[in-house]
Amino acid sequence: MATIAANTSANAAETVRAHIRHGRHTTVTTGLAPGILQANLVILPADWADEFGAFCAANPKPCPLMAQSEAGDPTLPALGHDIDVRTDLPRYRIFHDGVQTSEETSISALWRDDLVAFALGCSYSFEAALLDAGVPIRHIEQGKKVCTYRTGIDTVPAGRLHGKMVVSMRNFTTPNAIRAIEITSRFPSVHGAPIHFGDPSAIGIVDIDKPEFGGEPDIRPGETPLFWACGVTPQSVIEAVKPPFCITHKAGHMLITDRLNEEFRAS
Amino acid sequence: MATIAANTSANAAETVRAHIRHGRHTTVTTGLAPGILQANLVILPADWADEFGAFCAANPKPCPLMAQSEAGDPTLPALGHDIDVRTDLPRYRIFHDGVQTSEETSISALWRDDLVAFALGCSYSFEAALLDAGVPIRHIEQGKKVCTYRTGIDTVPAGRLHGKMVVSMRNFTTPNAIRAIEITSRFPSVHGAPIHFGDPSAIGIVDIDKPEFGGEPDIRPGETPLFWACGVTPQSVIEAVKPPFCITHKAGHMLITDRLNEEFRAS
Numbered sequence: 001m002a003t004i005a006a007n008t009s010a011n012a013a014e015t016v017r018a019h020i021r022h023g024r025h026t027t028v029t030t031g032l033a034p035g036i037l038q039a040n041l042v043i044l045p046a047d048w049a050d051e052f053g054a055f056c057a058a059n060p061k062p063c064p065l066m067a068q069s070e071a072g073d074p075t076l077p078a079l080g081h082d083i084d085v086r087t088d089l090p091r092y093r094i095f096h097d098g099v100q101t102s103e104e105t106s107i108s109a110l111w112r113d114d115l116v117a118f119a120l121g122c123s124y125s126f127e128a129a130l131l132d133a134g135v136p137i138r139h140i141e142q143g144k145k146v147c148t149y150r151t152g153i154d155t156v157p158a159g160r161l162h163g164k165m166v167v168s169m170r171n172f173t174t175p176n177a178i179r180a181i182e183i184t185s186r187f188p189s190v191h192g193a194p195i196h197f198g199d200p201s202a203i204g205i206v207d208i209d210k211p212e213f214g215g216e217p218d219i220r221p222g223e224t225p226l227f228w229a230c231g232v233t234p235q236s237v238i239e240a241v242k243p244p245f246c247i248t249h250k251a252g253h254m255l256i257t258d259r260l261n262e263e264f265r266a267s
Numbered sequence: 268m269a270t271i272a273a274n275t276s277a278n279a280a281e282t283v284r285a286h287i288r289h290g291r292h293t294t295v296t297t298g299l300a301p302g303i304l305q306a307n308l309v310i311l312p313a314d315w316a317d318e319f320g321a322f323c324a325a326n327p328k329p330c331p332l333m334a335q336s337e338a339g340d341p342t343l344p345a346l347g348h349d350i351d352v353r354t355d356l357p358r359y360r361i362f363h364d365g366v367q368t369s370e371e372t373s374i375s376a377l378w379r380d381d382l383v384a385f386a387l388g389c390s391y392s393f394e395a396a397l398l399d400a401g402v403p404i405r406h407i408e409q410g411k412k413v414c415t416y417r418t419g420i421d422t423v424p425a426g427r428l429h430g431k432m433v434v435s436m437r438n439f440t441t442p443n444a445i446r447a448i449e450i451t452s453r454f455p456s457v458h459g460a461p462i463h464f465g466d467p468s469a470i471g472i473v474d475i476d477k478p479e480f481g482g483e484p485d486i487r488p489g490e491t492p493l494f495w496a497c498g499v500t501p502q503s504v505i506e507a508v509k510p511p512f513c514i515t516h517k518a519g520h521m522l523i524t525d526r527l528n529e530e531f532r533a534s
Binding site: 175178193196198224 | 442445449452462469489491
């Protein structure tokens with residue numbers, strides 16, 4: 001995929017998407033189609049859609065809503081001309097009554113006329129901006145997944161939806177922590193500035209060395225952990241609320257759009 | 268001065284300046300003419316001016332140069348139509364060979380044809396933006412002066428000029444610390460984002476409870492100190508370098524301009 005990754009045009013995004021659609025790429029999308037917006041995915045039955053839209057509006061930092069489909073329509077034309085959410089992500093999680101029942105590389109066989117797809121902004125966009133500014137990101141340097149944690153912070157409820165916020169963590173020297181806050185605050189629609197830095201217990205993280213996803217973090221003396229609201233939050237909500245049916249992306253296995261990260265930089 | 272302080276127009280600035288010029292206000296300018304840019308002042312003989320200009324260019328965070336006069340000309344038309352730097356600040360420090368020899372409320376009697384005035388951005392501008400955003404500033408709430416500290420950080424030398432950076436400190440809860448970094452980063456020409464947060468010893472501050480200026484800080488559990496490059500830095504440079512003659516403002520006793528803080532918000 002190196003050749004594809006070097007090309008930042010929407011054309012490259014389309015090519016990567018086609019690879020994924022045809023099952024030729026089934027792992028994480030980290031680093032694919034640099035400069036291109038990637039998105040988190042949540043699919044719910046129509047009778048949950050209004051509440052989920054309201055939940056996103058009430059929780060814009062973990063759930064920055066980029067696009068929402070019509071019921072039964074698997075396309076998201078606002079994000080890409082040929083997107084089909086049934087096939088265009090490398091890996092999906094299937095939930096029944098809040099419990100993951102399987103993991104799939106396509107959901108075509110599971111699609112229904114009453115399903116509504118939601119695409120949410122993703123931290124890959126601000127990670128690209130950090131790297132462009134020369135702010136190093138340890139887990140990327142080490143080829144690892146980002147560490148994410150379930151916090152004790154309650155999201156703002158909407159209808160039947162409620163649950164704890166999930167955060168992603170990146171650690172920096174103090175000057176780079178300041179730069180990271182500056183830079184990510186320019187991307188309010190892809191999680192924006194961190195919600196916390198420093199003491200993990202202040203947001204209910206008991207052991208920073210034990211993330212829910214990702215390996216053990218490598219935080220060195222003098223470095224500070226920064227915590228960003230994470231687009232995996234809806235998966236924690238689904239587990240708490242137990243709707244009869246739900247499909248999400250698997251963490252790190254994102255929807256690649258035709259949109260540019262730079263479109264989402266605030267003026 | 269309450270009536271004057273309530274009016275944010277340049278007209279109000281002119282009125283406040285006239286009060287100061289005629290010796291009716293000789294204390295700090297904190298809170299006067301809200302919304303109006305206030306400035307730090309450095310006056311040096313012409314044979315030091317090029318080096319000081321280069322020093323500001325090399326150290327834009329502590330020394331954001333707003334305007335520079337012609338030699339012998341006490342006006343700064345770029346900052347205000349009637350500014351006279353000889354009379355328009357409430358209090359000046361006079362240095363001979365790097366040592367303060369007196370403090371004055373006017374420098375008309377000391378003015379010379381070879382003197383060049385430099386106006387530098389001041390943290391009052393970003394403090395106003397913080398308060399406007401609902402981020403409380405402890406020393407302002409308590410009616411105290413901001414705490415400033417001499418650090419162990421070397422400024423970037425220029426010609427004969429060198430010395431340690433001076434910083435101002437404000438302490439916040441973590442969410443407000445993040446907001447403060449976000450907001451002040453929008454004001455790059457008035458010191459911008461902080462240069463450090465957290466452990467004071469990392470920037471050479473031995474005892475946070477003993478600032479060089481300002482009283483003992485009130486830092487409460489869970490709060491983090493943030494440190495901004497300060498426009499008092501040139502005074503530490505003057506003491507280190509010992510030019511034969513120099514005049515500065517006294518900390519907190521600033522030049523009130525006709526310009527609006529909002530003009531200096533980065534897009």
